[in-house]
Amino acid sequence: LPSAMAASPWSLSEDSSSSPDEEGPGTWGEPEVAQPLLQAALHRKAADLVVFLLLKYRTQQPTSQAEMLEVVGNDYQDAFPVIFGQASACMRLAFGVDVKEVDPSDHSYVLVTVLGLTCGGMPSGEQGMPKxxxxxxxxxxxxxxxxxxxxxxxxxxxxxxxxxxxxxxxxxxxxxxxxxxxxxxxxxxxxxxxxxxxxxxxxxxxxxxxxSKLQVLEYMMQVNPGQQPSSLALSEKAVSDEEEGA
Structure with missing residues (x-):
């Protein structure tokens, strides 16, 4: 899944102990310097959140926005929607795991394999990454x-x-x-x-x-947006083939 990984925050999950985000995103000096530093800091926070979500997935535990905000830290509360969006995209495209909200009232989430697949992404007993x-x-x-x-x-x-x-x-x-x-x-x-x-x-x-073919092709378009025209044509054919076979 090279294209998904290239776009994911996973590749930026370096040790952040010496990163420039210790003072929080609102305290950096010049705007032209702050913007790339802010983007890098958000990627690091998204990578931290991905690690947390992978643990939740492996242990089959639900999570909540409150738990995720603790992972992100107080200085990044306002940026949480962006960080959560990046982390969710990485979970879906790199690992095949959806972060699904189950109760909007308390913002609770479960982690499930994409497209209704039941394999879980890991052979029985394996503690590696979901595949x-x-x-x-x-x-x-x-x-x-x-x-x-x-x-x-x-x-x-x-x-x-x-x-x-x-x-x-x-x-x-x-x-x-x-x-x-x-x-x-x-x-x-x-x-x-x-x-x-x-x-x-x-x-x-x-x-x-x-x-179904359509579900898989829609997923492929998310992974490789540049292939949309051909994939759209193929998905139309897939839909008609499945309807004829139904």
């Missing part, structure tokens, strides 16, 4: 490739590679060709008639049961 975001992008790549995606295209477009450990997704070959195949989200098969053998990915039955 649902990568799965949804892979399902989208398969659609964009015409319902089956050659393995070599998948590695190139995902930006993760067999045998190369990824900071979020771990060793991807095991995840894609074993875990998600066993869970029913993917099919991994030899391309018919290929010699030497080449392999391809297709949607598995659980993907068809839990989500």
């Amino acid at each position: 649902t975001g990568l799965l949804v992008v892979l399902l989208g790549i398969i659609l964009l490739e015409g319902d089956s995606a050659p393995e070599e295209e998948v590695w190139e477009k995902l930006g993760v590679y067999p045998g190369k450990e990824h900071v979020i997704y771990g060793e991807p070959r095991e995840l894609l060709t074993n875990v998600w195949v066993q869970e029913g989200y993917l099919e991994y098969r030899q391309v018919p008639g290929s010699d030497p053998a080449r392999y391809e990915f297709l949607w598995g039955p659980r993907a068809y049961a839990e989500t």
